[in-house]
Amino acid sequence: MTTTAPDRFGGALCPTITPFADDEVSTAGLETLIEHVIEGGIEGLVPCGTTGEFASLSTTEYRTVIETTVDVADGRVPVMAGTAGTSVAGTVENIAFAAEAGADAALITLPYFHTANDEAGNEAFITAVADEAALPCYLYNIPSCTGAPIAPETVSTVAGHDSVVGLKDSGGDFTYFQDIVERTPADFQVYPGSDSLLAWGLLGGAAGGVCALSNVVPEAFAELVAAVERGDIETATDLQAGITALFQACVAHGFAPTAKAGLAVRGVLPEATVRPPLVELDGDARDAVETAIDDVLTAVEASA
Template sequence: MTDMIQGSIVALITPFHEDGSVNFEKLKELVEWHIANKTDGILVLGTTGESSTMTHEEDDSVVACVIETVNKRVPVIVGAGSNNTATMLKKSIDYEKMGADQLLLISPYYNKTNEEGMILHFKTVADAVHIPIILYNIPGRTGCSISEHAVSVLSKHPNIKGIKEASGNMSYAMNISRYLNDDFVMYSGNDDIIVPMLSLGSSGVISVLANILPEQTHELVKKYLDGDTKGSLALQQQYLDLIHALFVEVNPIPVKEAMNQMGMNAGGYHLPLTEMSEDHKELIKQRLEEAGLL
């Protein structure tokens, strides 16, 4: 039986000071807030965590800070992905040694690969570590998808325990749902289709929304898993306009803007990410007010 997380896993932002350095005090504060507000697991160095714009040293420091602060109270998943398999392997081994509970590994972006290369990309790491691996399928960002055949092969590996499915393609999600079992789970990677993904057997969501609504995102999943599908759907629909606003520009620009408007001091961005347009800031404000968060 798997020990994989059921519920809401926050794709945690990385807070920055004005000079662009990591705000570790705020990072610790956010971790404590998430644990207090029923977040079921914490993902660091995901897309939302901006690791693609941070140095390897900054990545390592953020991981160390979160693992130490969480202190085994909830599982910590670390994004160790790269389009260079050797780099991904080194980071995965390092993060396992640092105390990561699980790893999130993205498909190889930019250089892409053929199907055999895709399988070997993940298998290389899965053969070398001893903690669960979650595959990350997000073709809108990477330019390539993990094929259904590759998922069927990789799902049989004893260390590959799940997939974050963020293509938004329900037909693809339906097809790979056939490989779900006690040892291979699926998480929605899209906040706007958490309930449809749960209906296919997903165990929860890796969520951007949870950065501002941790308890509500947890409840949305819990209601569904407890059999209250109508209650779950009502929550999904209640926050749909806010969810759409959080993706009006590339993630994590809007969610950090939302947090800053809420007084959560998430800070700015590392280039090439930068401030959003005034029109979009106003939209975020409007949606936060409608959701009762301002």
């Protein structure tokens, strides 16, 4: 199936958390979050990714999150729906639902239980999904969850498919990121998924970034992107330093728990609830997150 890449994806994209209240998805909380990040300058939403705890959602909850995100965004920013699955059929079904809900693109991972016994299997999986996909597909390289990276050779090959239009790289290996940029066509959109690499990714040819902490301090990510675009590298690196300090909490405690703690600290959401096996941050960790947030926001004010 041939699809067309959306022209609007670029800049700071937010992989939105999924708010919970009384162990249910809070659509009111999700609406509050989306308004918060759009007002903060975020240029696209990525629901039901890793930070969105997609693997802890029921099918009904997953669909509620996608539909709510599209409805609240209301065309103001595009939506790249997380559609990961462990089978071709399941992934294609998720993409079909996201398309029906009004999403603009799909984010797909390699299977995260039965991993490929040969790299040819990963290419076959991506191609089979792309052949049936109802939306443009962005690959999601996250080897910590899938067991292995998507080989650069595989990315180069599938980048020639009409429906495979980009890649989010959460591997944290900047050499890999650069290799992907060099091996793929100019219109193949590559995004760093590691918050600590955003500035360097943008300088190295990234279309933007998909960064967990943009839930918490969207204005910092929007300003960093703007600084790079206007050639103000000093401001960009100052902001990157602050973001990287906050990112260390994500490395230590996990993306969803840290982002939710940060949102509670800022008063955006009342709860920082996560689902097992994730756990909330303790008091000392939350205090460290609060200090790091204050430092980032100070850097944003200094850049104004």
